[in-house]
Amino acid sequence: MTLLARYGSLEAAILACASGDRMALRAIYEAEGARLLGIAFRMLKRRAAAEDVVQDTFLTLWEQARRFDGRPGHGRAWLTTLLRNRTLNVLRGEARLDLVEDFEPLGLHAAGESAEEAMTRLSDESALKRCLEGLEEARRRIILLAFTEGLSHGEIAARLGTPLGTVKSWVRRSLLSLKECMG
Amino acid sequence: MTRLSDEMEALAGEYALGTLDAAERTAVEARMAIDPAFREAVRAWQQRLAPLDDTAPPLVPDPALWSRIESQMNLHPPERTRFRSGSWIAALWDNLGFWRPLGLASALAGLVLAVTLALTIARGPLKPDYVAVLNTADGRAAAVVNVYADGTVNLIPLEDIAVPQGRIIEVWTLQSREQGPVSIGRLDRARSLKLDLRNLGRPDVNHLFELTLEPPGGSPTGKPTGPILMKGLAARSI
Numbered sequence: 001m002t003l004l005a006r007y008g009s010l011e012a013a014i015l016a017c018a019s020g021d022r023m024a025l026r027a028i029y030e031a032e033g034a035r036l037l038g039i040a041f042r043m044l045k046r047r048a049a050a051e052d053v054v055q056d057t058f059l060t061l062w063e064q065a066r067r068f069d070g071r072p073g074h075g076r077a078w079l080t081t082l083l084r085n086r087t088l089n090v091l092r093g094e095a096r097l098d099l100v101e102d103f104e105p106l107g108l109h110a111a112g113e114s115a116e117e118a119m120t121r122l123s124d125e126s127a128l129k130r131c132l133e134g135l136e137e138a139r140r141r142i143i144l145l146a147f148t149e150g151l152s153h154g155e156i157a158a159r160l161g162t163p164l165g166t167v168k169s170w171v172r173r174s175l176l177s178l179k180e181c182m183g
Numbered sequence: 184m185t186r187l188s189d190e191m192e193a194l195a196g197e198y199a200l201g202t203l204d205a206a207e208r209t210a211v212e213a214r215m216a217i218d219p220a221f222r223e224a225v226r227a228w229q230q231r232l233a234p235l236d237d238t239a240p241p242l243v244p245d246p247a248l249w250s251r252i253e254s255q256m257n258l259h260p261p262e263r264t265r266f267r268s269g270s271w272i273a274a275l276w277d278n279l280g281f282w283r284p285l286g287l288a289s290a291l292a293g294l295v296l297a298v299t300l301a302l303t304i305a306r307g308p309l310k311p312d313y314v315a316v317l318n319t320a321d322g323r324a325a326a327v328v329n330v331y332a333d334g335t336v337n338l339i340p341l342e343d344i345a346v347p348q349g350r351i352i353e354v355w356t357l358q359s360r361e362q363g364p365v366s367i368g369r370l371d372r373a374r375s376l377k378l379d380l381r382n383l384g385r386p387d388v389n390h391l392f393e394l395t396l397e398p399p400g401g402s403p404t405g406k407p408t409g410p411i412l413m414k415g416l417a418a419r420s421i
Contacts, residue, residue, distance in 0.1 A: 017261060018261055018262075019261070020261050022256060025252075025256070026249070026253075029249060033244050033248075033249075034243045035237070035239070035241050037241070037242040037243075037244050037248075038239040038240050039236050039239045042239040042240075050242075051244060051245065051248050054244065054248065055248060055251055059252060059255055059259045062259055063259040063261060063262060064261075066261065067262075077229060077230060077233055080229075081229055084201065092204060114239075117238065118235055121237075121238035122235065122238055123234070128231060128234050128235065129234075143200065144235070146200050146201055146202045147201060148235060148238070150201050151202070152201075152202055152203070153202050153203075171193075171197060171200070172193040172197070175192075175197065175228075176193055178196075179192060179196065182231055
């Protein structure tokens with residue numbers, strides 16, 4: 001029996017953190033730590049930086065658990081948003097310098113490979129996959145790169161050798177057609 | 184649900200996607216704080232894109248990572264006050280909490296100012312002449328002081344303040360070195376407070392506001408004696 005099962009659900013464990021239950025944080029860490037570290041590592045490509053973000057995320061969760069609205073099934077999304085926001089802050093903020101000066105070797109994944117991988121790993125039944133497949137390949141790739149590697153408009157433009165304005169308008173139009181398709 | 188314009192919808196999507204730069208992210212977070220429909224649109228985008236996060240191969244953390252988290256839990260105790268659910272301060276703070284305290288301190292002060300102004304403008308003609316954003320030692324904006332043309336001055340906390348047993352919070356302003364800090368209010372916990380500046384000059388640019396911990400009844404010396412909780416300088420609103 002996992003530690004989380006004692007709390008019944010992730011949402012219940014988050015709420016237990018709000019009342020100072022240290023075991024609840026451990027339970028969430030055991031259940032979600034590897035998934036969150038995987039997301040942060042895919043974006044940051046540095047293990048040490050990814051672990052720092054996960055550490056920050058769990059301490060924020062511990063401190064701010066009361067702000068979770070408790071809606072059933074929303075715990076993972078809340079936790080993931082905490083992590084993604086922190087990761088993007090690192091990627092967009094001054095911390096970027098740390099990354100440049102950090103000589104830890106890059107992950108084994110070739111740049112951009114995560115985009116293709118993400119597509120194949122999406123469940124065939126998911127509406128997101130179906131709707132992404134509806135996008136022209138170059139545009140789909142931009143959306144995947146942006147999300148999985150946390151690239152900004154400018155970084156995507158540089159990576160693909162496409163003008164910034166074009167990237168911006170492609171992203172915009174791709175998002176609107178995704179919304180149209182997914183509802 | 185209110186239908187957003189394509190432009191706002193795409194902006195919400197880009198925020199969730201992560202393509203915006205730091206300044207654009209700040210602007211979106213300010214918008215989320217005051218616009219529930221837009222906030223919902225961002226949430227909907229986060230839900231739509233969430234399956235992509237699950238495609239990242241999980242990575243088992245080094246055991247030392249949990250030890251690091253555990254050793255710092257005492258430094259980040261759970262907040263005790265429930266933020267008013269759905270209030271703009273709660274929403275704002277949800278987002279502020281993510282921000283790198285020092286690196287984005289100025290952006291953050293700007294945001295608080297912008298939101299405060301947007302809010303007061305939305306409420307009618309009352310707009311503060313001066314605003315001071317009070318920051319904690321680690322750079323978090325923890326309260327705002329608004330100075331209005333009619334002489335009203337109020338303090339609005341943005342986060343809870345841990346007040347030890349047997350201590351109160353005293354609010355001070357420093358208008359000139361010669362005069363030194365003057366007490367302008369006391370409170371027992373984080374709450375909005377009208378400040379009393381009757382015996383002082385009009386607040387002006389670069390006047391200092393600060394909060395300290397003092398014994399019940401206020402500082403025995405009439406000057407701050409306890410640790411400074413937060414402080415900030417007044418700036419003219421535009």
